[in-house]
Amino acid sequence: MHPTRFELISSEPESDILSIELRVQLPANIVDLPSLWQAAAVNNLGRRLKCFLRIMLCFISRYCYITQTSFMDLQSTYQHAIKFAAAKHAAINQTIPGTQLPYVVHLSNVAMEILTAHAAEPIADINFTIQLALLHDTLEDTDVTFDELQQHFGDRVAAGVAALTKNKELPKTDRMADSLARIKNSPKEVWVVKLADRITNLQEPPKHWDKPKKEAYLKEAELILTELKGANAYLEQRLHQKLTDYQAYI
Numbered sequence: 001m002h003p004t005r006f007e008l009i010s011s012e013p014e015s016d017i018l019s020i021e022l023r024v025q026l027p028a029n030i031v032d033l034p035s036l037w038q039a040a041a042v043n044n045l046g047r048r049l050k051c052f053l054r055i056m057l058c059f060i061s062r063y064c065y066i067t068q069t070s071f072m073d074l075q076s077t078y079q080h081a082i083k084f085a086a087a088k089h090a091a092i093n094q095t096i097p098g099t100q101l102p103y104v105v106h107l108s109n110v111a112m113e114i115l116t117a118h119a120a121e122p123i124a125d126i127n128f129t130i131q132l133a134l135l136h137d138t139l140e141d142t143d144v145t146f147d148e149l150q151q152h153f154g155d156r157v158a159a160g161v162a163a164l165t166k167n168k169e170l171p172k173t174d175r176m177a178d179s180l181a182r183i184k185n186s187p188k189e190v191w192v193v194k195l196a197d198r199i200t201n202l203q204e205p206p207k208h209w210d211k212p213k214k215e216a217y218l219k220e221a222e223l224i225l226t227e228l229k230g231a232n233a234y235l236e237q238r239l240h241q242k243l244t245d246y247q248a249y250i
Contacts, residue, residue: 098206
């Protein structure tokens with residue numbers, strides 16, 4: 001493994017130089033970069049979060065073969081979507097279950113999974129996929145409407161987010177199957193966001209979850225992996241490993 005070092009000076013006067021080492025093996029085999037990004041986000045939620053975002057995008061631009069023009073488009077897309085989503089989730093004081101972390105940390109982790117997957121196996125429309133990753137819970141969890149998503153992000157993104165949204169009018173036992181059916185009728189970019197979302201969620205479960213709840217969550221993740229096979233080999237392998245690791249919590 002050959003460490004790659006990034007040093008970045010923030011444009012914010014009060015911040016200092018940030019250095020971070022990313023372990024890479026030529027050039028797309030990334031060693032658990034999403035976990036590195038999560039640690040960075042968790043420990044630097046204040047003024048440094050922007051800096052780590054820049055580090056992340058710097059890495060992706062180097063190893064994803066993204067042209068300068070498309071990289072600038074991706075930066076703009078990311079910023080527009082994450083600011084919108086962060087404000088909507090913050091308005092309801094939403095945190096990651098079982099923690100005090102703002103929900104935007106989860107959204108950025110899902111986006112990080114997408115970007116590292118893109119480095120390993122290019123995703124056809126990365127801008128579209130990043131928007132879905134950052135906005136995927138807005139319809140389900142906040143007061144955002146479908147029309148509002150259409151207005152800000154267009155028909156395609158709104159439809160993708162809708163496919164990723166569980167129908168709360170159905171019994172809980174039927175919601176995942178219904179959601180997966182709608183996802184499978186959507187572009188493959190929607191599939192990969194679902195995989196990335198569940199990968200991110202297979203962290204240590206909240207303390208109040210009992211064993212049956214944990215087992216049900218694991219079984220649901222296994223269903224997602226089975227139903228969305230063929231979406232993205234890198235993310236499928238990541239989810240398979242997460243399923244194995246999650247056994248330690250049961």
